Amino acid sequence: MIKLEYTEKKGLVQKPGAGVDLTLGGSTGQHEMTTTFKVIHATSSLDPQDTTHIITFPEGVVLPANSLILASKLEMLVPDADETNITALGISANDTLMLDGELSASSDEVVLLPPTALEFVGSESFDSVLLTTDDNPHEEAMIKITICYMQLQ
Amino acid sequence: MPKVQYTEKKGLVQTSGAGVDLTLGSSSEAHEMTTSFKVQTETFDLPAAASALTLDLEIPKCSILTSAKFEVLTPDTTNTTITALKSLTDDTLISGVAFAVNALGEKIVTPAALASLAADTTLKIELSGNTTGDGVVKLTVSYLQLS
Numbered sequence: 193m194i195k196l197e198y199t200e201k202k203g204l205v206q207k208p209g210a211g212v213d214l215t216l217g218g219s220t221g222q223h224e225m226t227t228t229f230k231v232i233h234a235t236s237s238l239d240p241q242d243t244t245h246i247i248t249f250p251e252g253v254v255l256p257a258n259s260l261i262l263a264s265k266l267e268m269l270v271p272d273a274d275e276t277n278i279t280a281l282g283i284s285a286n287d288t289l290m291l292d293g294e295l296s297a298s299s300d301e302v303v304l305l306p307p308t309a310l311e312f313v314g315s316e317s318f319d320s321v322l323l324t325t326d327d328n329p330h331e332e333a334m335i336k337i338t339i340c341y342m343q344l345q
Numbered sequence: 346m347p348k349v350q351y352t353e354k355k356g357l358v359q360t361s362g363a364g365v366d367l368t369l370g371s372s373s374e375a376h377e378m379t380t381s382f383k384v385q386t387e388t389f390d391l392p393a394a395a396s397a398l399t400l401d402l403e404i405p406k407c408s409i410l411t412s413a414k415f416e417v418l419t420p421d422t423t424n425t426t427i428t429a430l431k432s433l434t435d436d437t438l439i440s441g442v443a444f445a446v447n448a449l450g451e452k453i454v455t456p457a458a459l460a461s462l463a464a465d466t467t468l469k470i471e472l473s474g475n476t477t478g479d480g481v482v483k484l485t486v487s488y489l490q491l492s
Contacts, residue, residue, distance in 0.1 A: 193371075194356035210353040212367050231370035231378045262380060263407045263461065263491030292463070304492065306407045306461035338370060340378040340491055 199224075226345050233338040234321065235269065238297070240331035247337055248320040255283065255318045256343050264290045264305040265338040272297035273330035280324035281305070281337070283313065290321075290339075297329055313341075352377075379492050383408075386485040391421050391446060393478025399433055402468040402484065407491040409461050414485040415444045416451040421480025423447060426473045430454070430484075433467040446472070446480050461491075 195209030200216065217224035232255065236247040249255070266281070275298055281291040292308045321337060348362030353369060364384075370377040385402055392398045404410060413430050424447045430439040438460075444452045468486070 193353050195353075196351050196357055204357070206356045210371070211369060212351055229367050229369055229380055231376065233370065233376035262409070262489065263378065265376075265378060304407050306463050306491075310409065310459045310461055336376065338376040338378055340369065340380060 228343040228345070229340070230343065231338060231340045233336060235334065235336045237331075238272070238323070238325065238329040238333040238335060240328055240333075243325045243328060245323045245325065245329075245335075246320050247323055247335065253319070255313060255321075255339060255341060256345075257313060257315050257317050258345065259313045259341040259343045260310060261289055261307045261313070262340045262342055263307065264340070265302055266291075266295065266305055267302045267336045267338075268297055268300050268333065269336050270332050270334040271300045272333035274298065274327065276329040276333070277326045278323060279326050281321060283318045283321055289313075294326070297325060297333060297335075381490040381492070382487075383490050384485060384487045386483060388418065388481060388483045391472075391476040391478055391480040391482060394475050395478075396425075396472045396475050398470050398472075400468045400470065400484065402486065404462060404466045404468065404486065404488055405490055405492075406462055406465050408466075409459055409489040409491075410438055410456055410486060411459070411489065412453055412455045412487045413439055413442075414451060414453045415442065416483040416485075417444075417446055417449050417480065418483055419479070419481035420448050421446045422477040423475065425476050427470050427482070428473050429471045430486075431469045431471060433469050435469075436466075438466075438468070446476065446482060 193210045197205045197213045212229045215226040234247045234249045238245045277294040279294045280288040282288040346363045347359045349365045351367045365382040368379040387402045427442045427444045
C-alpha cells in the first residue's frame, strides 16, 4: 500500500500507507492546511427486527469531523428476500446525507449515490452510518457501503 | 498525452490518456472509489432566432461542477448575452453568467453553491434574446467526477 503526500517543502512523496494528502501553505508549518481524499467502507447485516440499522465502520475507522462527502456506493451483498426498500441513509437519524428517494434492498446492484447536498459533516466524527428501511428486512440481508470523502485539517 | 493515476496498490503512475484519477480504497476488498478531475469542451454555433441551445456536452452522474469558461470565437451580429448554464431539464447550474456574445472575449463563471449531479446531465445555455446565429462560442467545463 502506497500513500501519496504533497507538501510545498518536499513536493510529491510516496510512502507506506494509503490515501492522498495535499498539504498547501508555507513550508514552515505556520499556515499549512491539508486536503485529504479518503475512502472508508462498512459491511453489516440488517436487523430483521427493525427498520433502522446502524452500519458501523471497522474498529478505528471514522468519518471524521470537517469532512465533505463526495459520493457513496451501496451494495447488497446478500439481497433482501423480501421487497424491502432502503429509504434513508445518513450519519444520524435526522440527516439523510446520502440518499434522496428509495432503493430496493432486494437487488444486488452496486448503486452510486451522490450526496443529497454538499455539506460538511460538522464538528463531530462518526463511527457508523444509519440506514432506514420501509419494513423489517429479511434476516439474511447484508449490505456494504463505501464512502469517498474529502477532509480539511 | 499523459494521464496521472494514483491507486493505493501502485502509487502514482503516468499512463497515456488525459486527466487526474485518484483511486482510493483497498483493491483487494473491492471497495475502491475514484475521484477524477475532468474538463470537457464544446465549440458551438449560436442558434438562429432562438434564445436557448442544447449542447452535446454531458456531465456524468455524481459529478460536481466547479466552473465554466465561455469564449467568443466569432462574434454574433446581435447584441445578446448568455445568461445561464442549465441542464436539459432546466435545472440552473450556473446563473448570472452575463456574457456578451457580440464581441470577442472570454469569461469564467462558477456556481453559487456546489452541488452533486443526481443523474447524467446534458448541458443547455440560455440567452437574453434571440441571436442571429452567425456567432461561434466555445464552452469549457471543469468538474469532479466520482465513480
